[in-house]
Amino acid sequence: GENVEQHPSTLSVQEGDSAVIKCTYSDSASNYFPWYKQELGKGPQLIIDIRSNVGEKKDQRIAVTLNKTAKHFSLHITETQPEDSAVYFCAASKSREYGNKLVFGAGTILRVKS
């Protein structure tokens, strides 16, 4: 089955710096890659997603890149702010005929120091 690996497990950056989190996946049939932000005691919140027909997507300070050949995708956060501190999860899924389930990475704890 699909396996998603996520690095680093923890990341500390200074406010205003950029943060990059990387994920690799094993199943070449995966075609949807969302990123979720989870704050303490809350449910995961979708922050950005990318589909396999696109190489890059940007939404204000957040961007995601996808390399299908290498089977990896990355989250980029620019101009980090203290409120960006949270746990970030990447995930991968295949299309409906395979069940649509999300396979998550283990998560990255991001700390933004002010």
Place this chain on the structure above:
Amino acid sequence: NAGVMQNPRHLVRRRGQEARLRCSPMKGHSHVYWYRQLPEEGLKFMVYLQKENIIDESGMPKERFSAEFPKEGPSILRIQQVVRGDSAAYFCASSFSGGRTDTQYFGPGTRLTVL
């Protein structure tokens, strides 16, 4: 526009009791997914349901766990004869059509503690 709702938010059970977790999907969503998050870990898929149908239960433990999504009312995740290892956060997500690469929106979770 209410998001995914889960209740209770916190549930405490003694070993051997039953736990019932409820999930109401977003308005207009007919597909529900349940995930489990053990302490300090990522989320693991358990089951995917549509109204009155279980589509994929490949992540569900074979014993003691069951899920349903009736025609009327919320989806229910039921854990019988709970054990300490069932202590975790259980999250429900919903999507609009369940078609290709549908976006899943998560609820706030139910934190189950087994004493």
